Amino acid sequence: PTQRFGVVTLFPEMFEPFLNQGVFGRAVRNGIIQVDIFNPRDYTTDKHRTVDDRPYGGGPGMLMMVQPLTDAISDAKIALGENSLVVYLTPQGKTLNQTAVQSFTQLPNIILVAGRYEGIDERVINALVDQEWSIGDYVLSGGELPAMVLMDSVSRLLPDVLGHSQSAVEDSFTNGLLDCPHYTRPDVLNGEAVPSVLLSGNHEKIRQWRLTKALERTLERRPDLLNYLALTEEQQKILSQ
Numbered sequence: 132p133t134q135r136f137g138v139v140t141l142f143p144e145m146f147e148p149f150l151n152q153g154v155f156g157r158a159v160r161n162g163i164i165q166v167d168i169f170n171p172r173d174y175t176t177d178k179h180r181t182v183d184d185r186p187y188g189g190g191p192g193m194l195m196m197v198q199p200l201t202d203a204i205s206d207a208k209i210a211l212g213e214n215s216l217v218v219y220l221t222p223q224g225k226t227l228n229q230t231a232v233q234s235f236t237q238l239p240n241i242i243l244v245a246g247r248y249e250g251i252d253e254r255v256i257n258a259l260v261d262q263e264w265s266i267g268d269y270v271l272s273g274g275e276l277p278a279m280v281l282m283d284s285v286s287r288l289l290p291d292v293l294g295h296s297q298s299a300v301e302d303s304f305t306n307g308l309l310d311c312p313h314y315t316r317p318d319v320l321n322g323e324a325v326p327s328v329l330l331s332g333n334h335e336k337i338r339q340w341r342l343t344k345a346l347e348r349t350l351e352r353r354p355d356l357l358n359y360l361a362l363t364e365e366q367q368k369i370l371s372q
């Protein structure tokens with residue numbers, strides 16, 4: 132496979148619909164992407180198959196029990212290779228963005244650790260985790276959805292995953308800007324006509340219109356994105372008009 136993901140999770144069933152649907156499902160079936168799941172519960176040794184443990188210092192909530200979690204991550208590293216990047220999904224991590232997603236496409240073996248309960252022991256992070264990533268400033272009940280978000284965003288950039296390979300090149304954020312508006316049939320909807328330039332057949336005019344709309348939208352909705360962007364001369368010219 133081009134890209135191999137290991138997922139350490141107490142809820143493997145959550146991944147099943149995702150792994151089998153749409154472009155990701157097709158990439159898995161075509162062998163472009165391989166996903167292996169490691170469930171800490173399979174590494175328990177007691178009769179109740181315990182996977183949680185109490186936090187030192189007390190307080191509400193539980194943590195993931197160290198031994199089953201550690202053994203699951205270690206087994207994932209044996210399976211995917213000791214050079215794998217181990218990522219822990221947590222609100223305490225760096226916020227994921229398209230630049231980070233692009234850099235993950237260069238790493239063929241990524242192990243995603245999905246936390247549950249109040250999280251994991253800090254020493255497990257220190258010993259086994261390479262990077263901590265968040266998918267945004269809100270709290271989810273586990274790292275499974277964030278792990279799927281990361282796999283989805285990375286997979287669609289891999290060669291041969293998207294049917295139309297240009298769509299990943301042209302979409303929102305690839306040039307650091309928001310996307311332009313899109314239109315399909317009918318040519319008038321709710322009294323609103325499709326912008327006539329899109330019916331003109333003039334590809335250069337269409338490209339300029341799309342770039343202008345993308346810049347206008349970014350300026351209006353996400354001016355913060357323009358701060359650390361190296362705009363082309365053409366983009367600067369449009370923005371100054």
Ligand code: ADE
Nearest residue numbers: 220221222265266271277
């Ligand atoms: N786990 C819980 N919330 C999360 C978030 N926002 N990002 C990544 N992992 C999480």
